[in-house]
Amino acid sequence: MGDLFSNLGLGFATVFQFVQWAPPLLGGMSIPIPINILLCLIGALVGTLVGVLPGIGTIATVAMLLPITFGLPPVGALIMLAGIYYGAQYGGSTTSILVNIPGEAGSVVTALDGFQMAKQGRAGPALAIAAIGSFFAGCVSTVLIAVLGAPLTKLALAFGPAEYFSLMVLGLIFAVVLAKGSVLKAIAMIVFGLLLSMVGSDIETGASRMSFNIPELADGLGFATVAMGLFGFAEIIRNLDAGGEEDRQLVQQKVTGLMPTKKDMKDSAPAILRGTVLGSILGILPGGGAVIASFAAYTLEKKLSKHPERFGRGAIEGVAAPESANNAAAQTSFIPLLTLGIPPNAVMALMVGAMTIHGIVPGPQVMQKQPELVWGMIASMWIGNLMLLVINLPMVGIWVRLLRVPYRLMFPSIVVFCSIGIYSVNNAPMDVVLAGVFGLLGYWLIKHDFEPAPLLLGMVLGPLMEENLRRALLISRGDATVFFTRPLSATLMAISAFLLILAVLPALRKKRDEVFVESES
Amino acid sequence: MSDAPSHAPEKSILPSWVKGPQDFIGGLALVAIAAFALWASSDLQGMHGFSFGAGTAPRMFGILLLGLGAAVTVVGIFTEGATLSKFHWRGPLFVSLAILCFALSIRPMGMIFSAMASFLIAALGSTETLWKETFIVGACLTAGCALLFPYALGLPLQMWPTFLIR
Structure with a gap:
């Protein structure tokens, strides 16, 4: 317990760090500025700004904004990225409530009741409840991360290569089972990602693999490049197909009366609580993340409600529960990343990419060697949530105005911004071309109903999986049964197999589809 | 491509x-x-x-x-499944061309030129583009990026064409 407080103390000390800033204008005078809080604030603001733009999801937002954090010191960069992530999520809910275009899969369910509320002139309370629910969920999950962080790290240190490999298999299987759509296609995408991660030089032998003597490929495909192509460029191209303008039914009334009534609060309090619990649990599971959490929370509320017919017609619980679950899951999904070094979903995969660029290899070692980084990030999560509550509610008016920016002006801007961003990573024009190629690939994948998110996850996990597989087999002297004879590894493998069988069983598949169909009916 | x-x-x-x-x-x-x-x-x-x-x-x-x-x-x-969805050529083509233009021109021509040029090429990707506002927004975006990347973010980028600097 004492550990917990000292750890959190360290975290907050990192966040509240002041840097003396002496601008030449002031003639030698220096002003102390809380640099990390400022970065968190900017991150949350910019994240919301981009996340609000319709049709741009959380992953795309984080991917696009990755380059602006490259120039910062590692702690600041990660704090800012975390801020961008929460901002993007909140921005996504704002769009789904006001325009009925969920910016990301996680806020699809929010749109169901949120947009109805907005049509009834209650956009204010809907936005406020979304923010309050998210804040509450954020507080709970921050504590949860702090509590679970240290013990899980100890567990992780007992892991050998065989266990790590099995854990990654489990994570990928979870990602498949909990994802929308065909299981087979999702697995195919993961393997495609694994294959792409093989491009470049082999870590152990230094041999160049599949790089065709192109110098830019010798180091492997840049992670930021692929992510921006698959999510940034591909989404732009796809949105152009849809015509951009047609289906924007922006709520025209002015957003008035921001504060929810007493009755609203009373109605949504239990929903927020249940959403938080459900979201926290689903977030820790690898592969879960925010999407499934919000769907599950909405379904649960509808099942528990005495008046399920109110759902879909502007029930405030239908906004409160998925939004809390969404945010709780978004935060607890940091747990596997920070303690085990395994990204549970595509956004966390992006965080790994960012860490790698700063020379940090996520995993249990980071917790021990750079505690200020990990705990600073955890503390910044709470601060970030507080900021979203404080800045976003008064700024709803600005976000609404942003929603009116026509797509014909938005998309060329995003193309240029992404191009500059990708170029600035390595100052390599080839990277920009590669991102374009991945943009077309992403467009093609979307057209054939393949999801790009598992591909990204596979790409990040590829090198880790190869390394651990190699080591495990080397230690066991080539005996592949090592994964099934070591008890911990065997358990993980058994769970994976069980899950996979469940996922392809028709009964469960129907149930799984039902949860997702909810949004379309 | x-x-x-x-x-x-x-x-x-x-x-x-x-x-x-x-x-x-x-x-x-x-x-x-x-x-x-x-x-x-x-x-x-x-x-x-x-x-x-x-x-x-x-x-x-x-x-x-x-x-x-x-x-x-x-x-x-x-199994009975979805038919092929329709592919459009306009969006992908001009967005790709814009990206290609940026990649080819950033080294010799600098950021100001290549950002503006690829903005205009990308704008061709939509039939709804109105040229007057596109020019204004493109210029504003280029100016914004010219301030944001080198000054606010500290990423060194060459602004002007090489032959002008020399």
Whole structure:
């Protein structure tokens, strides 16, 4: 317990760090500025700004904004990225409530009741409840991360290569089972990602693999490049197909009366609580993340409600529960990343990419060697949530105005911004071309109903999986049964197999589809 | 580069026994990618003793993808599925051209020129583009990026064409 407080103390000390800033204008005078809080604030603001733009999801937002954090010191960069992530999520809910275009899969369910509320002139309370629910969920999950962080790290240190490999298999299987759509296609995408991660030089032998003597490929495909192509460029191209303008039914009334009534609060309090619990649990599971959490929370509320017919017609619980679950899951999904070094979903995969660029290899070692980084990030999560509550509610008016920016002006801007961003990573024009190629690939994948998110996850996990597989087999002297004879590894493998069988069983598949169909009916 | 639309043959090209054209073509493409990867990594060293060579993992994943792609194809043949969705050429073409233009011109011409040029090319991708506002927004964005990246973010970028600096 004492550990917990000292750890959190360290975290907050990192966040509240002041840097003396002496601008030449002031003639030698220096002003102390809380640099990390400022970065968190900017991150949350910019994240919301981009996340609000319709049709741009959380992953795309984080991917696009990755380059602006490259120039910062590692702690600041990660704090800012975390801020961008929460901002993007909140921005996504704002769009789904006001325009009925969920910016990301996680806020699809929010749109169901949120947009109805907005049509009834209650956009204010809907936005406020979304923010309050998210804040509450954020507080709970921050504590949860702090509590679970240290013990899980100890567990992780007992892991050998065989266990790590099995854990990654489990994570990928979870990602498949909990994802929308065909299981087979999702697995195919993961393997495609694994294959792409093989491009470049082999870590152990230094041999160049599949790089065709192109110098830019010798180091492997840049992670930021692929992510921006698959999510940034591909989404732009796809949105152009849809015509951009047609289906924007922006709520025209002015957003008035921001504060929810007493009755609203009373109605949504239990929903927020249940959403938080459900979201926290689903977030820790690898592969879960925010999407499934919000769907599950909405379904649960509808099942528990005495008046399920109110759902879909502007029930405030239908906004409160998925939004809390969404945010709780978004935060607890940091747990596997920070303690085990395994990204549970595509956004966390992006965080790994960012860490790698700063020379940090996520995993249990980071917790021990750079505690200020990990705990600073955890503390910044709470601060970030507080900021979203404080800045976003008064700024709803600005976000609404942003929603009116026509797509014909938005998309060329995003193309240029992404191009500059990708170029600035390595100052390599080839990277920009590669991102374009991945943009077309992403467009093609979307057209054939393949999801790009598992591909990204596979790409990040590829090198880790190869390394651990190699080591495990080397230690066991080539005996592949090592994964099934070591008890911990065997358990993980058994769970994976069980899950996979469940996922392809028709009964469960129907149930799984039902949860997702909810949004379309 | 910009040949994405050509991946979409008309439905009539496919024989009638293919019930799910979307999965059928998708699966075939994955098989092709896997085969290409297997060919590209065929010169790498395989297992020696019980330690992995450089080519072991790529080959493993390649074969796995080959199998999965084939499975998706088979699913496409036997189960009723979505037809091919329509590919548009305008958006992908001009966005690709804009990206290509940026990549080719950033080194010799500097950021100001290449950002503005690719903005205008990308704008061709939509039929709704109004040129007057596009020019104004493009100029504002270029100016914004010229301030944001080198000054606010500290990423050194060359602003003006090389022949002007010299």
